[in-house]
Amino acid sequence: MSGFVAIWPGQASAYSGQVDTLILAFTILIIALSAPVFILMLVFAIKYRRGKPADRKHPVNQRVGLEISWALIPFVLILVFFVWSTDLFFELHTNPVDALEIDVIAKQWMWKFQHPGGQREIDEVHVPAGEPVKLTMASQDVIHSLFIPALRIKQDLVPGRYTSLWFTADKPGSYALACAEFCGAEHSSMGGRFIVMTPTDYSAWLEQSTVDSSLAEQGAALFRSRGCSGCHGPSATVHAPSLEGLYGSPVPLEDGQVVTADEQYLRDSILLPQSQIAAGYPHIMPTFKSVLSEEEVLKLLAYIKSRAGKGGPQ
Amino acid sequence: MSDLATSDHYGRTADDGGVSETGTQRQSYLRAGHTLRSWLFTTDHKRIAILYLISITTFFFIGGAAAALMRADLLTPQGDLLSDEGYNRAFTLHGVIMVWFFLIPSIPNTFGNFLIPLMIGARDLAFPRLNLLSWYIYMLGGLFTVYVLITGGVDTGWTFYTPLSSMFSNGNVVIAATAVFVVGFSSILTGLNFIVTVHKLRCPGMTWGRLPLFVWSHYATSIILVLATPVLSITLVLIAAERLFGLGIFDPKLGGDPLLYQHLFWFYSHPAVYIMVLPALGVVSELIAAAAHKPIFGYWFVAGSSIAIAIIGFLVWGHHMFVSGQSMYASAIFSLLSLVVAVPSGIKVYNWTATLYKGHISLDPPFLFAMGFVGLFVVGGLTGLILAMLAIDVHVHDTYFVVAHFHYIMVGGTVSAFFGALHFWWPKMIGRTYSLVWGRISAALIFLGFNLTFFPQFILGYLGMPRRYHSYDPSFQVLHVFSSSGAVILGAAYLLPFAYLFYSMRCGAPAEANPWDARGLEWTVPSPPPRENFETIPVVTRPPYDYPVEREGGDD
Numbered sequence: 001m002s003g004f005v006a007i008w009p010g011q012a013s014a015y016s017g018q019v020d021t022l023i024l025a026f027t028i029l030i031i032a033l034s035a036p037v038f039i040l041m042l043v044f045a046i047k048y049r050r051g052k053p054a055d056r057k058h059p060v061n062q063r064v065g066l067e068i069s070w071a072l073i074p075f076v077l078i079l080v081f082f083v084w085s086t087d088l089f090f091e092l093h094t095n096p097v098d099a100l101e102i103d104v105i106a107k108q109w110m111w112k113f114q115h116p117g118g119q120r121e122i123d124e125v126h127v128p129a130g131e132p133v134k135l136t137m138a139s140q141d142v143i144h145s146l147f148i149p150a151l152r153i154k155q156d157l158v159p160g161r162y163t164s165l166w167f168t169a170d171k172p173g174s175y176a177l178a179c180a181e182f183c184g185a186e187h188s189s190m191g192g193r194f195i196v197m198t199p200t201d202y203s204a205w206l207e208q209s210t211v212d213s214s215l216a217e218q219g220a221a222l223f224r225s226r227g228c229s230g231c232h233g234p235s236a237t238v239h240a241p242s243l244e245g246l247y248g249s250p251v252p253l254e255d256g257q258v259v260t261a262d263e264q265y266l267r268d269s270i271l272l273p274q275s276q277i278a279a280g281y282p283h284i285m286p287t288f289k290s291v292l293s294e295e296e297v298l299k300l301l302a303y304i305k306s307r308a309g310k311g312g313p314q
Numbered sequence: 315m316s317d318l319a320t321s322d323h324y325g326r327t328a329d330d331g332g333v334s335e336t337g338t339q340r341q342s343y344l345r346a347g348h349t350l351r352s353w354l355f356t357t358d359h360k361r362i363a364i365l366y367l368i369s370i371t372t373f374f375f376i377g378g379a380a381a382a383l384m385r386a387d388l389l390t391p392q393g394d395l396l397s398d399e400g401y402n403r404a405f406t407l408h409g410v411i412m413v414w415f416f417l418i419p420s421i422p423n424t425f426g427n428f429l430i431p432l433m434i435g436a437r438d439l440a441f442p443r444l445n446l447l448s449w450y451i452y453m454l455g456g457l458f459t460v461y462v463l464i465t466g467g468v469d470t471g472w473t474f475y476t477p478l479s480s481m482f483s484n485g486n487v488v489i490a491a492t493a494v495f496v497v498g499f500s501s502i503l504t505g506l507n508f509i510v511t512v513h514k515l516r517c518p519g520m521t522w523g524r525l526p527l528f529v530w531s532h533y534a535t536s537i538i539l540v541l542a543t544p545v546l547s548i549t550l551v552l553i554a555a556e557r558l559f560g561l562g563i564f565d566p567k568l569g570g571d572p573l574l575y576q577h578l579f580w581f582y583s584h585p586a587v588y589i590m591v592l593p594a595l596g597v598v599s600e601l602i603a604a605a606a607h608k609p610i611f612g613y614w615f616v617a618g619s620s621i622a623i624a625i626i627g628f629l630v631w632g633h634h635m636f637v638s639g640q641s642m643y644a645s646a647i648f649s650l651l652s653l654v655v656a657v658p659s660g661i662k663v664y665n666w667t668a669t670l671y672k673g674h675i676s677l678d679p680p681f682l683f684a685m686g687f688v689g690l691f692v693v694g695g696l697t698g699l700i701l702a703m704l705a706i707d708v709h710v711h712d713t714y715f716v717v718a719h720f721h722y723i724m725v726g727g728t729v730s731a732f733f734g735a736l737h738f739w740w741p742k743m744i745g746r747t748y749s750l751v752w753g754r755i756s757a758a759l760i761f762l763g764f765n766l767t768f769f770p771q772f773i774l775g776y777l778g779m780p781r782r783y784h785s786y787d788p789s790f791q792v793l794h795v796f797s798s799s800g801a802v803i804l805g806a807a808y809l810l811p812f813a814y815l816f817y818s819m820r821c822g823a824p825a826e827a828n829p830w831d832a833r834g835l836e837w838t839v840p841s842p843p844p845r846e847n848f849e850t851i852p853v854v855t856r857p858p859y860d861y862p863v864e865r866e867g868g869d870d
Contacts, residue, residue: 006789009777023706023776030696033660037667037692041685044670049677050607056672056864061609070664071657078653081703086646089704093642108482142478143572145637145712149778152709156638158573159477160566163639176787180712180780182471184482185398188783272569289567 219303409472435517455497505539531596594731606673679753683734690726715775746822766800
């Protein structure tokens with residue numbers, strides 16, 4: 001949008017077009033529901049103003065059928081939009097398989113992005129057009145919220161848990177990204193650029209970024225240097241669960257529950273190991289919460305994920 | 315505006331004493347003692363209402379000054395007037411003061427206090443001393459706030475979200491939380507007082523079906539005050555304890571959960587919106603019935619919708635958390651319930667429109683304020699529906715769209731109704747009339763200034779301007795300049811009534827008992843009312859709003 005003043009934000013995905021259609025249609029409905037009030041109030045105020053002769057015979061003061069109808073009809077119309085909107089929202093929260101996974105770490109007051117290949121960016125993220133991208137997001141301090149207006153999406157990053165966001169951007173270009181949750185003194189400067197590139201440009205960009213090793217390889221190095229391999233490695237003598245093939249598989253817990261080994265479970269097992277103990281294993285895992293940073297935890301997860309297809313859990 | 319004899323509407327005869335003005339000249343409540351002491355130790359609900367009016371209005375202008383600073387700062391994209399930190403402190407104080415020290419107590423504590431006993435035919439509230447204590451508690455909370463203000467303020471936003479407030483903020487969080495904690499007790503006690511008063515002190519004949527709608531809305535509000543405020547109080551204690559002693563209830567490193575805080579906070583703070591707006595809806599029902607000079611259309615639907623709003627209002631808090639990481643199924647249910655709560659609000663608006671049909675509508679200031687209220691309330695309410703739509707909320711959450719929406723409801727709605735109430739009952743409270751011309755001008759200016767200030771913010775929000783930003787992208791500047799210009803008009807329009815109302819206190823003509831020719835027991839006593847309201851307790855024999863109706867062919 002150009003000109004004196006923009007009134008509509010640019011779109012960078014098909015999803016953003018769907019949201020725009022929804023809000024335009026809903027706006028038409030609410031104008032239709034409220035216009036009678038505005039028009040009739042003005043008409044009545046003029047037509048029946050005090051001292052002006054008018055037909056005031058037989059004013060009705062109660063008509064239950066009428067009142068029920070003007071409560072229910074608008075409500076039913078609005079329910080249609082509820083279904084439409086909720087359906088879109090559920091789509092936004094159903095992660096596609098085979099998405100490109102990018103990690104996001106927020107801290108006062110910057111955004112850090114880690115690509116699977118190990119490329120890291122600050123306050124800027126490059127994504128390929130036409131390919132689903134899944135962001136796995138963690139905050140290092142307070143609550144932040146990643147807001148990409150051109151995609152019509154945002155999601156809070158809450159300390160202590162992973163949140164995720166996915167999208168398929170389809171229009172190459174550079175768009176704004178912002179922090180939408182008040183996060184302290186420099187909240188308003190915690191922004192950046194969201195850059196959509198054609199797949200070939202994206203590959204070229206990945207190539208020219210200097211990286212030593214992929215995220216999973218960095219995680220593997222941490223796995224050894226932080227002592228994880230001493231218990232969880234293939235040659236360990238300690239009775240600890242193997243991490244081969246663990247990611248995404250069901251884990252029976254000591255208390256009889258069965259959980260899926262998703263990102264949140266793995267994170268909690270590293271940082272709060274006594275909260276969910278796998279059935280049949282002793283309570284010997286120490287906490288790593290003051291040892292590992294959010295970035296390192298995400299690297300370890302990348303390593304564990306990379307072992308997902310390698311043999312079943314024991 | 316004829317002064318109809320009161321015995322016409324309430325079936326009293328001259329013998330039962332009633333409220334005849336021809337009897338012995340009784341002393342008005344304003345003249346019953348002139349010393350400061352007689353005001354500070356009064357247990358008269360009308361004097362306590364005046365104490366609230368003065369203190370609440372003072373806070374309105376302190377909060378307004380903070381808003382003016384922010385709007386001036388936002389004239390330029392880089393925010394040249396304030397520092398980052400200064401801006402954060404300004405909007406936090408604006409929020410804390412406006413929500414807890416103006417919007418929540420504004421109508422209940424001034425007009426509710428003044429009018430409920432008069433409207434139900436009682437001599438005072440059920441617990442007059444508790445009522446005075448509530449004002450002192452309000453003032454104590456106010457002192458804490460002023461202390462926060464002069465010691466540099468607080469920078470967390472009025473929502474005090476953890477872990478920013480408990481671990482990272484440099485501001486005076488504990489004192490600010492204490493201020494809100496203290497003022498909460500004032501709310502709880504006032505709510506209790508209203509509930510007991512409505513149950514126990516209605517005069518003979520004042521059945522539930524004859525209660526003025528203003529009293530119904532205050533009854534509903536009081537239920538929320540009593541049930542929701544304690545949750546806020548506990549939450550604030552937890553925040554203070556977390557900050558002072560590192561309890562870990564909200565700290566994930568210690569096994570706590572920041573989202574728990576949001577659930578607790580919004581469990582109070584969403585119903586709090588209805589604490590602000592329900593009394594406003596009650597005021598507007600009175601204003602519209604009196605201006606149309608007609609019974610309110612569908613009395614029971616309007617009364618019942620207040621109770622429905624109060625109850626459903628407790629079930630929608632999760633719509634503040636659609637992007638927080640709560641379960642998507644929870645979000646879907648909160649979205650649906652948020653749409654349900656719009657139904658009773660819609661009923662009220664449609665019923666008011668029907669009330670005007672074939673009325674004798676006076677275009678006096680109270681009616682103009684009521685019309686302004688309806689306009690702003692409808693825009694605020696319908697944009698609330700937009701926000702309840704999940705997929706749209708994801709985009710506009712925490713942007714200026716939300717800022718515009720809640721200002722339409724809370725400021726456009728509540729403040730318009732507050733000014734409408736002030737213009738409607740001012741002759742009753744003070745015993746003087748004010749300039750109707752200036753009243754009409756300020757009603758129009760408030761409406762225009764308000765829309766110019768806040769409508770551009772809907773567009774800003776959809777464009778992607780997050781809220782609580784001190785500096786912003788230059789492409790947003792034009793809309794911010796519109797908004798700030800509107801704020802200048804709005805600020806002037808808010809100051810204007812205080813000029814002519816003050817003037818009327820000295821120079822206004824003495825008001826009749828019933829200058830609007832309205833129904834309701836408060837208009838049967840002299841203006842200003844005597845100390846004890848009614849010489850003898852009245853007996854009600856007629857329905858509320860029993861304005862004369864023209865019937866065809868004389869059939870009854």
